[in-house]
Amino acid sequence: MLTTDVQSYLAVRRAMGFALHSEGNLLQSFAAFSEGAGKTHVCPETAIEWAGLARSTTTRARRLGQVIRFARYIRAEDNRHETPPAVFGCEKGPRPTPYIFSSDDIGRFIQAASELGRRNAFRGRTYSTFFALLACTGLRVSEAIRLCFDDITSDGLIIRCSKFRKSRLVPLHETAQAGLERYLQARRSFAPLDKHVFVSLRRRRLLVGDAETAFHQSIEKISLPRGPGNARPTIHSLRHSFAVRALETCPDGRDRITKHMVALSTYLGHSKVADTYWYLEATPYLMRNIADSCQSFFTGGRP
Numbered sequence: 001m002l003t004t005d006v007q008s009y010l011a012v013r014r015a016m017g018f019a020l021h022s023e024g025n026l027l028q029s030f031a032a033f034s035e036g037a038g039k040t041h042v043c044p045e046t047a048i049e050w051a052g053l054a055r056s057t058t059t060r061a062r063r064l065g066q067v068i069r070f071a072r073y074i075r076a077e078d079n080r081h082e083t084p085p086a087v088f089g090c091e092k093g094p095r096p097t098p099y100i101f102s103s104d105d106i107g108r109f110i111q112a113a114s115e116l117g118r119r120n121a122f123r124g125r126t127y128s129t130f131f132a133l134l135a136c137t138g139l140r141v142s143e144a145i146r147l148c149f150d151d152i153t154s155d156g157l158i159i160r161c162s163k164f165r166k167s168r169l170v171p172l173h174e175t176a177q178a179g180l181e182r183y184l185q186a187r188r189s190f191a192p193l194d195k196h197v198f199v200s201l202r203r204r205r206l207l208v209g210d211a212e213t214a215f216h217q218s219i220e221k222i223s224l225p226r227g228p229g230n231a232r233p234t235i236h237s238l239r240h241s242f243a244v245r246a247l248e249t250c251p252d253g254r255d256r257i258t259k260h261m262v263a264l265s266t267y268l269g270h271s272k273v274a275d276t277y278w279y280l281e282a283t284p285y286l287m288r289n290i291a292d293s294c295q296s297f298f299t300g301g302r303p
Contacts, residue, residue: 044084061088098240138242
C-alpha cells in the first residue's frame with residue numbers, strides 16, 4: 001500500500017534529520033488520492049493529476065517534486081513504481097535580488113533604531129543592539145531572537161539547533177562583544193525572570209513580528225532608496241549584506257577562495273555551500289568582479 005510506503009520513506013528521512021512537516025502531509029495526501037483511484041504504486045498520470053489540483057504552477061511543481069523524490073527512493077525496492085516527469089517545471093522560482101546595505105546605511109539605520117523608544121528608551125536600546133548584532137554576524141532573525149544568556153560564551157555565540165537542526169559557534173569581534181555587554185547591563189535588571197537575551201517591553205522574548213515592525217519604522221526614518229532590480233530592504237537584508245561584505249574581502253587564489261567560501265558557509269549555517277555561492281550571482285558588484293577576472297584571464301592576464 002502506498003500509505004505504508006510513504007510512512008516508511010518519511011521515517012527514514014526524518015531519522016536523517018529532515019523535519020518534513022508539510023512535505024509529509026503532501027505525500028500522505030498523494031497516497032490517499034492514489035489509493036482512492038485504485039493505485040497501489042506510484043503512477044505518473046495519477047501523480048500529475050494530484051499535483052495539478054494546486055492553483056499555481058509553482059505549487060504544482062513543488063507537489064510533483066515531492067512525489068518524484070519519493071518515487072526514486074521507493075523504486076529501488078520495487079520497480080513497479082514509476083517516476084513521474086517534471087511536467088510543471090522547476091519547483092523554485094528565481095530568488096529575488098537581495099538588498100545590500102552600505103556601511104554608511106547600516107550606521108544610519110542603527111542610529112534610527114536607537115531612537116525608537118520615545119516613551120521607554122529600553123526599546124531603542126534593544127533594537128539598535130539587535131539589528132547591530134544581525135549586521136555584524138549575519139545571524140538569522142530567528143537565531144538572534146532565541147539567544148539565551150547561556151549561549152553567550154567567551155568564544156562567541158552558541159547557535160543551538162537552528163535551521164536543519166544544526167548548531168554552530170559564531171565568534172564575535174571585540175567591538176560586538178562590548179556592544180552586547182553594554183546592552184546586557186540594562187537588560188538583566190529590566191526582565192530578570194526571562195532567560196532570553198532580547199526582550200520586548202512586555203518583558204518577554206521578542207516576536208518576529210515585533211522585530212519586523214521596528215525594522216520598517218527605522219528604515220522609514222532614513223528613507224533608503226531601492227536597490228538594483230527595484231529591491232527593497234527587509235530585515236533579512238542585514239544577513240545578505242554581511243555575506244556580501246565577507247565575500248568582497250575574499251582573498252585571491254583558488255585554494256584560499258575555496259576555504260573562505262566553506263568557512264563562510266559554516267559561519268552562516270548554510271546546509272549547502274551552493275547557498276553561499278548564490279550571493280556571487282545575485283549581487284551585481286560581485287558579478288562585475290567575476291566578469292572582470294574572466295576577461296583578464298581570457299586576454300592572458302591573471303585570473
